[in-house]
Amino acid sequence: MGKGILERLDEGVIIGDGGFVVALEKRGYVQAGPWTPEAVIEHPEAVLELHREFLRAGSDVMQCFTFYASEDKLTVRGNKAGRHGSTNINEAACLLAREVANEGDALIAGGMSQTPTYAEGGSKEAVQEHFQKQADAFTKCGVDFLICEYFEHAEEACWAVEICKKTGLAVAATLCINKEGDVDGVPTSECAVRLANAGADIIGINCNFDPDTVLAGVREMKRGLEEAGLKRHLITQPLGYRTPDANKHGFVDIPEFPFAMEPRTLTRWDCHRYAREAYDLGVRYIGACCGFEPYHVRAIAEELVTERGGKLPLASEKHEMWGGGLKxxxxxxxxxxxxREYWENLRPATGRPECPAYSKPSSHDITD
Incomplete structure (x- = not known):
């Protein structure tokens, strides 16, 4: 039996995959708005190919495409994805991820995220019922570990972790917050402590914010854990966009979300810097979220080639380090x-002379 996620993290750095929901929306397989993963049933070939591209780019984890796959989210506001059923979607996603993981030395992770039931004031029992249904599907399919991701409320994330820990699998937990805390005002450092006390083995931040903001938040989490005498692995999975002007709700409040984010896209050289700064911070699960494409993940793998024992991804066969192929x-x-000097010091132009550098985010207190 191969090494699990915690053993691998104890030994070195793990590279996650990228943002499926946005990547597949751009390719025509996901509907913006509900952002649900019925593509695993309706277009499995598209999901398989994206998994393969991330594996080829250097990803060590194939995260099952189960974002927003709780029963309540699949049917909210008339979403028709619910006709497939939560269990069927989660199980189909696991099978696709496993098929590709077996083509390399990758692990698969089942993921669950925030629910409309919690946002509507549902009880702990009602919310955990949705998490339990997903956890049952994941354990049936034999995932290697679980990820509770994209939570704005630390409380709901802890409820998800509690269910996941009952499976006996390792559990990662990531909040979509910045260094100022969750949407209920719980400080980011305290959020990490609560997740650890709930049983999370790997703790960090994903989505909603760019690498700089995510790293600043994880730095707070690391401080909180250290002050509480808790040792946990750290994980970062930021946006593939620059969003320094985002407010506490992140990129969803930026006027360009979701259909005009391209001018903010990270370059591969931004990803080199992100990978180095994350590693230097002590993060060993270095991943990505919305906006990250396979070439971004390849940049992470190339930056950390020495730390990974000289292991380059297959996708580097057609990409020499620091633009060497341009010779x-x-x-x-x-x-x-x-x-390297040229690309590290380049300040790329946007090509949009009349556009502002930043936008003014929307302001609201609605989270569902």
């Missing part, structure tokens, strides 16, 4: 760009 270009001024 073969026909134009001498392009050949001159084949250097």
């Amino acid at each position: 073969l270009h026909t134009k001498p001024w392009v050949r001159a760009r084949a250097s």
Whole structure:
């Protein structure tokens, strides 16, 4: 039997995969708005191919495409994804992830996220019933570990962790918050402590914010855990966009969300910097979320090649480090760009002279 997620983290760095829901929306397989993963049943070939691209790019974990796959979310506001059933969607996602993971040395993770039931004031019992249904599907399919992700409320995340811990599997828990705390005002450092006390083995932040903001938040989490005398692995899975102007709700409040985010997309060189800063902070599960494509993950793997024992991803066969392939270009001024110094110091233009550098986010207190 191979090494599990905690053993691998004890030994070195793990690279996660990227953002399925946004990537598949762009490809025409996910509907923006509900953002639910019925594509695992309706278009399994598309999900398989994206898994393969992330595996080829260097991902060590195939996260099952089960974002927003709780029964209540699949049917909320007339969403038709519910006709497939939560159990069927979760099980189909696990099978697809396992098929690709078996093509390499990857683990698969079942993921669950915030629920409309909690946002509507549902009881702990009612909310955990949704988590239990997903956990049952994941254990039936033999996932390697579980991820409770994309929670704005630390309380709801802890409820999810409690259910996941009953499976006996390792559990990661990530909140979609910044360094200021969750939407209920619980400080970020305290959020980490609560997740740890609930049983989470891996703790961090995912989605809603860019790498700089996520790293600042995880730094607070690390401080809180250390002050409480708790030792846990850290995980970061930020957006693939620059969002320094986002408020506490993150990129969903930026006017460009979700259909005009492209000008904010990270370059692969931004991902090199993110990977290095995360590693130096002590993060060993370095992943990605919405906006990250396989080439971004490849950049993470290339930045950490030394820390990973010289292991380059298969996708690097067609991508020399720091633009080295440009040495073969026909134009001498392009050949001159084949250097780390050039790409690390570049300040890329947007090509949009009349556009502002930042936007003014919407302001609201609605979270469902």
